[in-house]
Amino acid sequence: MSLLRRHALLALAGLPLAASAAPGGLPAVIDHDGGSPEWDRLRAKLFGDRPIATGADSQVQLVVPLRAAYGASVPVKIVPRLGDQAPGRAVRRYTLLVDKNPSPVAATLTIGPAIARAEFETRLRVDEYGHMRVIAELDDGSLHLSSRYVKVSGGCSAPPNRDAPQLIGQTRFKLPEGLKPAGQPTPAEVTVIHPNDTGFELNQVTVMYIPPHFVRSIRARYDGRLLFDLDCDFSVSENPSWRFLFQPRADGGGRLEAEVEDSKEQRFRGGLDLATGAIA
Template identity: 40%
Template sequence: MKHLARLFALLLLVAAGLSQARNLQPTDDPESSPVWQKVRASIFEGRSIAPAPADMLVLEAPSRAIDAAVVPIAIRSRWPQGAGRYISKLYLIIDANPSPISAIFQFSPESGRAEIETRVRVDAYSHVRAIAETSDGQLFGVTRFVKASGGCSAPAGSDAQAAAASLGQMRFRVEGGLKGRTPVLAQLMIDHPNHSGLAMDQYSRQFTPAHYVRKVDVTYDGKPVFSADVDFSISENPNFRFWFLPQGNGELRATVVDSRDLRFVAAQALRDTPK
């Protein structure tokens, strides 16, 4: 019930500004968005958000999406993750989506880099925002404008029976192997329909009930790498590319919980590459 209540609250949040969002143009002032103003007041409570320096935070997104249901997004940072000041959170906000607070990623000094790549749904022409929060509480933001339409109500791309059969299957891909304490790039792939609840089944003419990944936790050798609170703004079959900082041999582990409280776990043992 709490997830339905959250969804209803977010739908109310976006309703007032959605008509304006559908008519947005790239030249429109990102700060004037009524949805953004409400989101900002809700989760940042009036705190100052400074423009992010280019050497700190970069948001990569297409200016015009080929497929509004599968829009590639990358949030990159060159800041080192360490015991001093580091990026502790990244917020991904898509103004025109029914649920504009699309993802909140949390990082630790063991994350290697506070970067994430994924694929999202975009429901209408929209400002897309990445907000970085540092470990000392400062906020920095960057915005891109994306032309896309209908991503949240697009029908599923996979067969329903096949999707149900593979539900929750996960796998890692680690690039380059472990080499001492050098950050390593990895990818987590999750088989999950991530139904938004807004797409109509083409045969039954009924809306497919919402069913999506809502929580992701990744650790290495028992230490946190990143966690994410996400929702149906993430595309079907969620896919995350991220960095982690190994300290010798260990196990890369992902724990995923969806909106029906189903829990899925995947693990992969890794060994340091001899020099």
């Protein structure tokens, strides 16, 4: 039965029109904290029956636009409510999920002692309207959830950029705001030049699907100390980029380094010498 015919029959019967769904079965009233069958399965598989704090009790916040401009590059920010990392009050791990993506576990971040505050920014692919979620595990073992509903689609089938295939694997660090004064966390960003092909993209010339080829892991260090270990898949956007906060040495020196591996078992490295600005 068409939507117009159903509405006409409801009006003749004197019944109110349903407000829970929009044309195409999309929700008209957004519930950012709502569940889904996909989330139910993921929760059971990943966390069993462990309690997960939500709402005002949660110690993490996920910042995502309700409507993103482009499904293949949705900006995502994870903000801890704990403030700076400290013994007994620190985030140990983040699990980032996109409920309705073909591969819903987008990324798992294991956080090391060189991170000053467990605040991260990246961009994700979103395949269809649905929830994005982050689950934080603190060093006391407790779990905390934040979720947002995102109205965007098509992110996993969007054609990738093929302008500079010779640059694939280049791994670059930058300090967007320069080095902060001693005692203040410094924002840094690591980017890997990579198409992050999903396997669902169509080559516009051959009209054949492009085989999957994406970054699987990024291991980031500062002076040999762990910043984060990232395990990810094609739900992360093309040219994966992760912004984080670290605490530089008092003399402003030291070296940021990253080791990268992709789904074809190719390995890449990149680094930045803070004292000289030299890139390697």
